[in-house]
Amino acid sequence: MASHEPLKHTEPASGFAAEALSVFPYYSVPAQRKQGIRLLLLLLLIAFVSAFTVNYLLRQSYIHDINEKHDHIIASASVHLSRELGDVRNIVSLLYHDRDIHQGLNAEGPINTAILAQRFSGFAQSLDNVLQIRWLDIQGNERVRIDVDKNSVRQLPDSELQNKASRYYFRDAMQVEPPAVYFSGLDLNIENGAIVQPYQPTLRAGIRTGVDDGKQPGLLLINYDFRRLLESLRNLSEEQSALLIADAGGYWVLHPQAEQEWGHDLGQNKYNLSVQNQALWKRLRKISVISGEVLAGQLISAMKINLGQSTSQESATPVYLIVQTTAEFMSAVNWRSIWPGLLLAAVIILVGGRLLHHDLLQQYQRYLLNRQLQQEKEALEVTNAKLDISLYEQSILQDELVETRKLSALGMMVAGVAHELNTPVGGALMLTSTLETHLTQLTKAVDTGLSRQALADYILHSQEGLKLLDENLKRAKIRVESFKRLAIDRASDDIVEFRLRQVCDDLLRSLQVMLTHSGVKVVTHIAEDLRLVGYPGIVSQILQNLIVNAVVHGFADMTGGQIEFCAETNEQDQVILRVSDNGSGVRSDIAGRMFDPFVTSARGQGSSGLGLHLVHQWVTRLLHGSIRAEEPAEGGLSFLIVFPRHISAD
Incomplete structure (x- = not known):
C-alpha cells in the first residue's frame, strides 16, 4: 500500500481557494501535488513538441510547393532567354x-x-x-x-x-x-x-x-x-511568385513595379538590388543558384545567366533571374502552419489534462481509503490490545490464529492497492520512454537532410556543361546548325527518322573541347546512309555518357586514348552499336555491377555512379534493346548495344 503524509490540520479554506480545493482536492496532498506538477509539465512538453512538429512539417510542405513554382518560373524564363539569345x-x-x-x-x-x-x-x-x-x-x-x-x-x-x-x-x-x-x-x-x-x-x-x-x-x-x-517573361509571374530580373550592376530590368525598372539609365540608384536587399545581392555575387532561401522575410529563388563574353569585364555579362514570394505571404504561410499545431496542442492539453485529473482523483480516492484503513487499523489495534488484555488467559493457539488472520487480510489489501498503483505509474513511465524515443527520432530526422555536397556537385557539373555549350555555340555556321539539331533532338520526345552518323558527328562537335583537352581521339565507323527511326536525343545522350565515362575513368592516368564507334545492322533489322576504348578497363570489384546505381571508382573526384545506370535504363526502357560490357583481350573496355532500327510509338 502506498504511503502518504497524513493531512495536517489547517484552517478551513474560503473563497477561491475553497472552490479550487473542491475541484482539485488532491492538491492538499503534498505527494500528489508534486506528482501532478511533474505530469502536467510532461503533458505540456508533449503538447509543445507535437505543435512544433506539425508546424514544421506543414511549413516545409507549403515551402516545397512554393519552391516548385519558383523552379518552374526560373526554368521557363531561362529557356525563353536562352532561345532568344x-x-x-x-x-x-x-x-x-x-x-x-x-x-x-x-x-x-x-x-x-x-x-x-x-x-x-x-x-x-x-x-x-x-x-x-x-x-x-x-x-x-x-x-x-x-x-x-x-x-x-x-x-x-x-x-x-x-x-x-x-x-x-x-x-x-x-x-x-x-x-x-x-x-x-x-x-x-x-x-x-x-x-x-x-x-x-x-x-x-x-x-x-x-x-x-x-x-x-x-x-x-x-x-x-x-x-x-520581357513582356513574355513578365507574364510568367504568378500571384504570389513574382519574376524579377536584375542586370550585372543589380539594377532592375524587370520588376512588378514598373517605375523601379531601368534605374541605371534613369539615374535612380535607389532602385537597385544591392540597396533593397543587400543580403540577396551578396549571395548572388558568390553563387550562381539560390533555391528556396528565406532572406529578409521573403522566400527567394534565383539563377545567374550569362549573356555573352566581354573581355573588359573579364567574364561573361550576367543577368540575375529572381523569383520572390513576399514577406506578407510567408507570414500567412507561417500562420497556416502554426494554427493546426496550436489546435493539436490544445487538444492534447485538454484531453491529457482531463485524463490526468481523472487519474489524480482516483489516486486521491485511494489515498482517502488508505487513510481510513489506517485509522481503522489503529482502532482495531487498540481494540485488539484491550482484547489481548481481557483474553490473555485464553488459549495461545487461538490468539495466534486471530493474529494470522489479521496479517493475511492486511497483506491482501496491500497487494490490491499496489496493483492499482502499478497500472498508472507503469503507464506514465511507458509514456515517458515513448516520448524520449520520439524526441530522439525527431532530432535525427531534423539533422538528416539533403547532402550539400551532392547539390554542390550537381551545380558544378551544370555550370561546366553550360560553359562548354556556350563555347561550342560560338563556332562557325555549320556547328551552330549541328548544335541546333542536337538541342532539338534532346528536347523532343517524338519518334523521328534520323541518320546515326549525323547524331554522332553532332555529339562529337559538342564534346570537342573536352576530348581535345583530355587528349582522346574518337574514330567513327558508321555508314552515312544508316537511317534509324526512334529517339535521336536518347541515342546522343547514351553515346555522350559512354564517352564521358571513358574519359573520366578509362583515360584518367593515360594519354593518347582512342574511342571507336562501330555500327551495323543484322538480319533481324536491329542496330548493333559497339563503343570501345583502349583505356585502363574496369576494376574487378565493380565489373559485375557497373550498371547498378551509385557504383563508381572515382567517388572522391565527384562521380555520382549514375552514368552507366542511366545508360542501361535508356537502352532497355526507351530503345527496347540490350547492353553488355566486354573486356577485350587487348585491353580497354567495350560496350555492345543492340536495339531495333525502327522503334514504334507503342
Missing part, C-alpha cells in the same frame, strides 16, 4: 557570313555602302525585333545604318550617322576576337544623347570584321529589341 547569335553569324555583305566590305577595295544598305534592309525586313543593323569602322563611325520602326525600314543618310567610339559596347566588342559574338548588357536605347521614348530595352550583339576574313576592319552590330521577350 540563340536567335540573336544566329542572326549575327548569318550577317557575318553573307556573301553580299562580304562583297560590300571587301578589303581589296572601298566600302560599297549601297550593297551593305540593300543587304541590311533585306535582313531587317525579314527579321522580328531588330531595331538597327549597322557597320562601324575602327574609329567608331557609323558608315552604314538601317533603322527599323514599326515594320518600316529606313537607311540613315550620312548627315545622321554618329560616332559611337565612346559607347561601352563599341569598346568591349572591339576586344572580342571573331568568330565569337559579343553581347552587351540590357539597357535602354539612346540616340543623340537622349533615351528613346517610349523605352526600347535593347541588347546589342556584334562581331568584328577584318580579322583574317578579307573584310574591312570594323564592327558589324545589331540592336535587338527585348520588349516582347
Whole structure:
C-alpha cells in the first residue's frame, strides 16, 4: 500500500481557494501535488513538441510547393532567354557570313555602302525585333545604318550617322576576337544623347570584321529589341511568385513595379538590388543558384545567366533571374502552419489534462481509503490490545490464529492497492520512454537532410556543361546548325527518322573541347546512309555518357586514348552499336555491377555512379534493346548495344 503524509490540520479554506480545493482536492496532498506538477509539465512538453512538429512539417510542405513554382518560373524564363539569345547569335553569324555583305566590305577595295544598305534592309525586313543593323569602322563611325520602326525600314543618310567610339559596347566588342559574338548588357536605347521614348530595352550583339576574313576592319552590330521577350517573361509571374530580373550592376530590368525598372539609365540608384536587399545581392555575387532561401522575410529563388563574353569585364555579362514570394505571404504561410499545431496542442492539453485529473482523483480516492484503513487499523489495534488484555488467559493457539488472520487480510489489501498503483505509474513511465524515443527520432530526422555536397556537385557539373555549350555555340555556321539539331533532338520526345552518323558527328562537335583537352581521339565507323527511326536525343545522350565515362575513368592516368564507334545492322533489322576504348578497363570489384546505381571508382573526384545506370535504363526502357560490357583481350573496355532500327510509338 502506498504511503502518504497524513493531512495536517489547517484552517478551513474560503473563497477561491475553497472552490479550487473542491475541484482539485488532491492538491492538499503534498505527494500528489508534486506528482501532478511533474505530469502536467510532461503533458505540456508533449503538447509543445507535437505543435512544433506539425508546424514544421506543414511549413516545409507549403515551402516545397512554393519552391516548385519558383523552379518552374526560373526554368521557363531561362529557356525563353536562352532561345532568344540563340536567335540573336544566329542572326549575327548569318550577317557575318553573307556573301553580299562580304562583297560590300571587301578589303581589296572601298566600302560599297549601297550593297551593305540593300543587304541590311533585306535582313531587317525579314527579321522580328531588330531595331538597327549597322557597320562601324575602327574609329567608331557609323558608315552604314538601317533603322527599323514599326515594320518600316529606313537607311540613315550620312548627315545622321554618329560616332559611337565612346559607347561601352563599341569598346568591349572591339576586344572580342571573331568568330565569337559579343553581347552587351540590357539597357535602354539612346540616340543623340537622349533615351528613346517610349523605352526600347535593347541588347546589342556584334562581331568584328577584318580579322583574317578579307573584310574591312570594323564592327558589324545589331540592336535587338527585348520588349516582347520581357513582356513574355513578365507574364510568367504568378500571384504570389513574382519574376524579377536584375542586370550585372543589380539594377532592375524587370520588376512588378514598373517605375523601379531601368534605374541605371534613369539615374535612380535607389532602385537597385544591392540597396533593397543587400543580403540577396551578396549571395548572388558568390553563387550562381539560390533555391528556396528565406532572406529578409521573403522566400527567394534565383539563377545567374550569362549573356555573352566581354573581355573588359573579364567574364561573361550576367543577368540575375529572381523569383520572390513576399514577406506578407510567408507570414500567412507561417500562420497556416502554426494554427493546426496550436489546435493539436490544445487538444492534447485538454484531453491529457482531463485524463490526468481523472487519474489524480482516483489516486486521491485511494489515498482517502488508505487513510481510513489506517485509522481503522489503529482502532482495531487498540481494540485488539484491550482484547489481548481481557483474553490473555485464553488459549495461545487461538490468539495466534486471530493474529494470522489479521496479517493475511492486511497483506491482501496491500497487494490490491499496489496493483492499482502499478497500472498508472507503469503507464506514465511507458509514456515517458515513448516520448524520449520520439524526441530522439525527431532530432535525427531534423539533422538528416539533403547532402550539400551532392547539390554542390550537381551545380558544378551544370555550370561546366553550360560553359562548354556556350563555347561550342560560338563556332562557325555549320556547328551552330549541328548544335541546333542536337538541342532539338534532346528536347523532343517524338519518334523521328534520323541518320546515326549525323547524331554522332553532332555529339562529337559538342564534346570537342573536352576530348581535345583530355587528349582522346574518337574514330567513327558508321555508314552515312544508316537511317534509324526512334529517339535521336536518347541515342546522343547514351553515346555522350559512354564517352564521358571513358574519359573520366578509362583515360584518367593515360594519354593518347582512342574511342571507336562501330555500327551495323543484322538480319533481324536491329542496330548493333559497339563503343570501345583502349583505356585502363574496369576494376574487378565493380565489373559485375557497373550498371547498378551509385557504383563508381572515382567517388572522391565527384562521380555520382549514375552514368552507366542511366545508360542501361535508356537502352532497355526507351530503345527496347540490350547492353553488355566486354573486356577485350587487348585491353580497354567495350560496350555492345543492340536495339531495333525502327522503334514504334507503342
